[in-house]
Amino acid sequence: MEADLARYYGIDLGDLWRGGLTPRRLAVLVRHLPADSATVIAAGGEGWMLSHYLQADLVHATTGQPHPADPRVRRAQEEKLARLAEAQRRAEKRRAELESRRHR
Known part of the structure; x- marks a missing residue:
């Protein structure tokens, strides 16, 4: 600081x-x-400043690929992984509940 x-x-x-x-x-x-x-x-x-985002958008517009350092890409990937992990946790919990009902 x-x-x-x-x-x-x-x-x-x-x-x-x-x-x-x-x-x-x-x-x-x-x-x-x-x-x-x-x-x-x-x-x-x-x-990243606004100019960085605009330059990354230009790369994306001209190449069709997102700029590899774009934090928005990383953030979207992290969110996707978090959603997949949450879905997997819910499925495992559901399987465990069904399994425990079978053994009753």
Whole structure:
């Protein structure tokens, strides 16, 4: 966060303790850091800006294949795997219930 504050705003985090930066202002600045900042990425952000998504869309439009680094592709794959795993858990639970009924 300290490096991002210096890079994007020219602010020294030490100003918080010296009185030149209020906690409220710090919170506002951090909340509005760009998507490709180290702080946002460390907090779980993807690090992609609008221009990255537009370039990935151009690759997809011209090649017919999604850009391999596009976080939307990874997210869709993860969601699909999660749905498949959930369906498998439900099927296994149902099988176990049927099996227990047979043994009664």
